[in-house]
Every structure is written in C-alpha cells, then in structure tokens.
Amino acid sequence: xxxxxxxxxxxxxxxxxxxxxxxxxxxxxxxxxxxxxxxxxxxxxxxxxxxxxxxxxxxxxxxxxxxxxxxxxxxxxxxxxxxxxxxxxxxxxxxxxxxxxxxxxxxxxxxxxxxxxxxxxxxxxxxxxxxxxxxxxxxxxxxxxxxxxxxxxxxxxxxxxxx
Numbered sequence: 187x188x189x190x191x192x193x194x195x196x197x198x199x200x201x202x203x204x205x206x207x208x209x210x211x212x213x214x215x216x217x218x219x220x221x222x223x224x225x226x227x228x229x230x231x232x233x234x235x236x237x238x239x240x241x242x243x244x245x246x247x248x249x250x251x252x253x254x255x256x257x258x259x260x261x262x263x264x265x266x267x268x269x270x271x272x273x274x275x276x277x278x279x280x281x282x283x284x285x286x287x288x289x290x291x292x293x294x295x296x297x298x299x300x301x302x303x304x305x306x307x308x309x310x311x312x313x314x315x316x317x318x319x320x321x322x323x324x325x326x327x328x329x330x331x332x333x334x335x336x337x338x339x340x341x342x343x344x345x346x347x348x349x
Contacts, residue, residue, distance in 0.1 A: 190292035193316055197223070197307040198290040202258070202280040205266035210256070210280060216311050219252040220337065222330045224304040225293040226323075229261045229269035229279075237302065237323035238273050244327045245276050251334050253306075258282050260300065295320060302326070306333045 191197065199213040215221050224241070226234045241248075241255050248255050255277040261269070266279040282288055288300060295301045304326040306315035315333035319325055 191290075191305065191313055191316065193313055195313050197221075197305065197311050197313050198287075199311070200287045200290065202282055202287060203263050204281070205263060205270045205279045207263050210278060212256075213311070215254050215256065216307055216309065219254060219309055220314075220334060221307045222248060222253055222255045222304065222334070223258065223307060224256070224302075224326055224330070225258050225288060225291065225300065226302050227300040228259060229265050233302065233320075233323040234259070235273065237326055238269070238275055240324050240327035241277060242273065242275050244331055247331060248334070251331075251338060253334055254278070256280060258287060260285055260288070304330050306330050306337065308337055 197216070199211070201209050201211045204210050212221065226237055228234055238257065241257070245255060257277065258280045260282055262283060263281045266281055270279055288294065293301045293303045301318060302320045302323060303316065303318040305313050308314050314337050315330065317326055317329040
C-alpha cells in the first residue's frame, strides 16, 4: 500500500477497463475537465448502491459543470455492467480487480479494507478535494459537487483578478 493521496497532490493516472470492457485512460478524462473519482468497496452492497444512486441523481449537475464521474472498485467488468444496468448509472465504473489503482491512491481503511473515498481532480490533474467516509455513502456526491462549485468559483475569482 502506498501513502494516501491528499489535497494538492498530483493525481496518479492509470488505464482500467470500464463496464463495457473499454480501456479508460484517466489522463485523457482529466484533459477534458474536472473528474470526480470515487472508490467504493463492492457492487450490489447496500452502502455502495446508495452511493451510486446519489451520484446518479446528481449526475446532470456534474455534467453541467463540465465534470466527469468515475467509480472504481475491485469488481469485474461483468459485475460492473450488471450493477450499472440495474441501477441505471449514466457514468463510468472501472474494474480494478488487482487493486493496483486503489494501492496507487492509498484508498484503504485503517483496517486494510477497501475504503469509500472520493476525489475531485481538476483539469490540471491536481487533487482539490478528498472525502473519506465509510459510514456516510450518501454524502460523497454532495461533497464532490460542493467542492466542484468552490473550485469553479475560485477559477472565476482568479480570472477576474488577472484581467
């Protein structure tokens, strides 16, 4: 396990298969705009289903703000496909069956179990928010959206100052 990624760190990039079996390159996604990257323990569990539904319900708002939403767990491509279909998830789920990406991010609980943790990565690849809460799965999407609003407001202020 590597050290946990923190606010201000450069987000490690990687390639993983999505729920359709297509390789997704995080660096390409970051180049297009902010990315909400959330790690969760397991498809079809109560907390993970609640969390995915919250991201689904707020997905249009993330899209309006130019952000991509990506979920990552150790489940297989096939399990992700079934989970995404059953829950009508409009966003990408990535299969990290060997936990290599989870290791890169240090997304483990103190007990060595998969952590429920969400990152907001800006267009430059810098982590702007980290929210970790195993017991509050419904808070992750709201926290990410709030952080995205803060980053957007910050960019407006910076742009106004430089003119």
